[in-house]
Amino acid sequence: MREWIVAGNWKMHNTIQESIALAKAIKDGIASVKKGEVIIAPPYTALASVSETIKGSRVSLAAQNMFYEDKGAYTGEIAPGMLKDIGCAYVLIGHSERRKYYHEQDNDVNLKVKKALSVGLKPIMCVGETDEERVKGITRDVVGRQVKQGLAGVDKIDNVVIAYEPVWAIGTGKVATSAQAQEVHAFIRGILKDLYGSAANDIRILYGGSVTKDNIGELIGMEDIDGALVGGASLKPDGFLGIIQKISEKK
Ligand code: PGA
Numbered sequence: 001m002r003e004w005i006v007a008g009n010w011k012m013h014n015t016i017q018e019s020i021a022l023a024k025a026i027k028d029g030i031a032s033v034k035k036g037e038v039i040i041a042p043p044y045t046a047l048a049s050v051s052e053t054i055k056g057s058r059v060s061l062a063a064q065n066m067f068y069e070d071k072g073a074y075t076g077e078i079a080p081g082m083l084k085d086i087g088c089a090y091v092l093i094g095h096s097e098r099r100k101y102y103h104e105q106d107n108d109v110n111l112k113v114k115k116a117l118s119v120g121l122k123p124i125m126c127v128g129e130t131d132e133e134r135v136k137g138i139t140r141d142v143v144g145r146q147v148k149q150g151l152a153g154v155d156k157i158d159n160v161v162i163a164y165e166p167v168w169a170i171g172t173g174k175v176a177t178s179a180q181a182q183e184v185h186a187f188i189r190g191i192l193k194d195l196y197g198s199a200a201n202d203i204r205i206l207y208g209g210s211v212t213k214d215n216i217g218e219l220i221g222m223e224d225i226d227g228a229l230v231g232g233a234s235l236k237p238d239g240f241l242g243i244i245q246k247i248s249e250k251k
Contacts, residue, residue, distance in 0.1 A: 008234025019046035051087035169209025213242025
């Protein structure tokens with residue numbers, strides 16, 4: 001049985017005080033939820049404070065990005081060991097905004113995934129096609145390439161989480177239908193089976209892109225959708241806790 005995950009990606013939002021308040025509301029709000037995994041990814045500046053706030057709770061900490069070197073002259077970058085040090089268990093890798101605005105390529109994603117695993121951080125590797133690519137009918141080519149190249153040289157998959165986030169659905173309010181999402185999730189699981197055999201059955205594949213408490217019910221009913229990566233709706237306790245509630249009722 002795959003344990004579901006709900007991960008909140010706060011992106012470039014929230015001061016330290018706002019982050020502490022939101023983390024506390026989430027921690028208190030999930031006290032009665034006994035299964036699943038809840039992860040929050042605050043901005044770097046709030047990681048230390050949020051780490052303290054959620055200590056001893058069932059909420060796990062994630063960073064939104066990292067660099068693939070251990071240390072050195074890389075002004076402005078954050079090393080994986082620093083994230084471990086601050087209490088992160090997870091790290092988002094290859095989010096489409098990183099790919100779009102910071103030109104991250106599959107090769108960078110691959111280096112980061114491997115480095116994260118080597119220091120004991122669990123990567124949440126994001127993949128997904130753009131609107132243009134979907135219209136052209138090359139969704140499978142794009143997502144297949146991102147998954148295979150992102151995982152190149154990774155021989156143990158257990159600690160990897162995949163997030164399928166169609167770029168056209170991120171922050172647009174245009175959520176994928178449950179059938180559209182399931183089709184790609186099953187396709188990804190098929191690739192993982194080719195690469196890792198039966199271990200692929202235990203890998204969590206999250207859906208992301210305009211998830212809200214009103215649309216998650218249908219998505220989470222699909223066989224290969226194991227949770228959600230949530231942006232906008234993770235910034236308010238009600239929205240995020242509502243998603244967790246819906247998933248915990250269904251999975
Ligand atoms: P959204 O973002 O929920 O605001 O669409 C999702 C994400 O970027 O992870």
